Amino acid sequence: MKYSNAEKPPEDNKNFQMPNDPVKVFGSLILLVLILLPNYIWAGIQCLLARRKKVNGQVILITGTARGLGRELALAFHRLGAKIVCVDRDGDGNAVTAEMIRGDGGTVKAFTLDITDREKIRSMHESVKTDFGPIDILVNNAAVVRENIYVNPKSDKLIKEIIDINLLAQFWMNKEILPSMLDRNSGQIVAISSLISLIGTHSLSAYVASKWGVTGMMESLDQELNMLHSKVVLTTACPYFMDSNTEITKNINISFPAIPLRICCDKIVDGILKNRKVFTVPSYLYLLIMFYKILPSNLQYYTQDLFGGSYRYGKSDYEILKKYQRE
Structure with missing residues (x-):
C-alpha cells in the first residue's frame, strides 16, 4: 500500500530525531563544552x-x-539563636520538644497540626506571622516510613497516607509560605528527602515514590525560581538511613550501620546554612549513586544485594511474595 506524504505513518518519519533548530542546538552544545x-x-x-x-x-x-530528626533540627537551630516553630500531629511529643527549647531559654511556638489539611496550614501561618513575623526558613521534615509490596491490595490505604504526608503535604506547606518569601525576595525552603529518592528500593515502593516526588518537585521549583531571578534558596537533603527511631531501624536490612542521629543532623544543618542545593549524607554517596545508574541491570541488582537496604516484609507482604514468586 502506498501513502501520500500527508498519510505517511509517523514511524517512517525520522525528523523527530533532529532538533527543530540544529544550528542553535549544536552551537549551544559547543558553548557548553567550552x-x-x-x-x-x-x-x-x-x-x-x-x-x-x-x-x-x-x-x-x-x-x-x-x-527524631525533626526534634534534633529544632534544638540545633535554637542553639544558633533562631526562633523555632514546631509543627507535628503528635501534640505530646511536640510539646516536649518545645519545652526543651523553652527550658534552654529559647523562643518557640508549637502547633499540633495535620499538615495534609491546607486550611489548618493557612491558620497556623497567620498565627506565626502575628507572633513572630514572616518565616525565614521552612524545613519540610515530617514523613511516614513504612514497608509495602507494590501489588499487595491491603497496602492501598497505607500508600495514600505515605503520599499525602511525605509529598502532598510539602506541596501545601510550600504553596502557603513561598509567596511571602517571593514578596520579600528572601528565604529558604528545605526538603528532607532521602538517599532512596535517587535509587529505587524494594519493599519501600510508596516511600521511595514519595521521596522521588519530593526531590523532583524541588528541582522543578528551583527552575521556576531561576526563571523569576528570585533569591529564595532551595535545599534538598538526602540522608542515608539514620538511627532516629528504633521501631523503624530494627526492621531494616542494611549493609552499613545507620548514621547516628546527631551526626546526620549536624551535616544537614551545615548544608542548609551553606545554601547547598542537593546533597547526600554522607556526601560521597551522591557520586556512587551516579555510577550505579550507568551499570547494567544485572549489576544493579547485584549491587543492591551487596550494599542496598530494605525493610523486612509484613505478614501479608510475605503471602503476596509466596503467591507470585517463581523459581
Whole structure:
C-alpha cells in the first residue's frame, strides 16, 4: 500500500530525531563544552570557601518535630539563636520538644497540626506571622516510613497516607509560605528527602515514590525560581538511613550501620546554612549513586544485594511474595 506524504505513518518519519533548530542546538552544545571546565573549577572554589550564614533571630518552621530528626533540627537551630516553630500531629511529643527549647531559654511556638489539611496550614501561618513575623526558613521534615509490596491490595490505604504526608503535604506547606518569601525576595525552603529518592528500593515502593516526588518537585521549583531571578534558596537533603527511631531501624536490612542521629543532623544543618542545593549524607554517596545508574541491570541488582537496604516484609507482604514468586 502506498501513502501520500500527508498519510505517511509517523514511524517512517525520522525528523523527530533532529532538533527543530540544529544550528542553535549544536552551537549551544559547543558553548557548553567550552564553559564546562571553568564552571566546575569555580563551583569547587565556591564549595571550599562557602561560609555558614547566620540565623540568629530568624524564624525557622520545622515539621515533624515531635521526635527524631525533626526534634534534633529544632534544638540545633535554637542553639544558633533562631526562633523555632514546631509543627507535628503528635501534640505530646511536640510539646516536649518545645519545652526543651523553652527550658534552654529559647523562643518557640508549637502547633499540633495535620499538615495534609491546607486550611489548618493557612491558620497556623497567620498565627506565626502575628507572633513572630514572616518565616525565614521552612524545613519540610515530617514523613511516614513504612514497608509495602507494590501489588499487595491491603497496602492501598497505607500508600495514600505515605503520599499525602511525605509529598502532598510539602506541596501545601510550600504553596502557603513561598509567596511571602517571593514578596520579600528572601528565604529558604528545605526538603528532607532521602538517599532512596535517587535509587529505587524494594519493599519501600510508596516511600521511595514519595521521596522521588519530593526531590523532583524541588528541582522543578528551583527552575521556576531561576526563571523569576528570585533569591529564595532551595535545599534538598538526602540522608542515608539514620538511627532516629528504633521501631523503624530494627526492621531494616542494611549493609552499613545507620548514621547516628546527631551526626546526620549536624551535616544537614551545615548544608542548609551553606545554601547547598542537593546533597547526600554522607556526601560521597551522591557520586556512587551516579555510577550505579550507568551499570547494567544485572549489576544493579547485584549491587543492591551487596550494599542496598530494605525493610523486612509484613505478614501479608510475605503471602503476596509466596503467591507470585517463581523459581
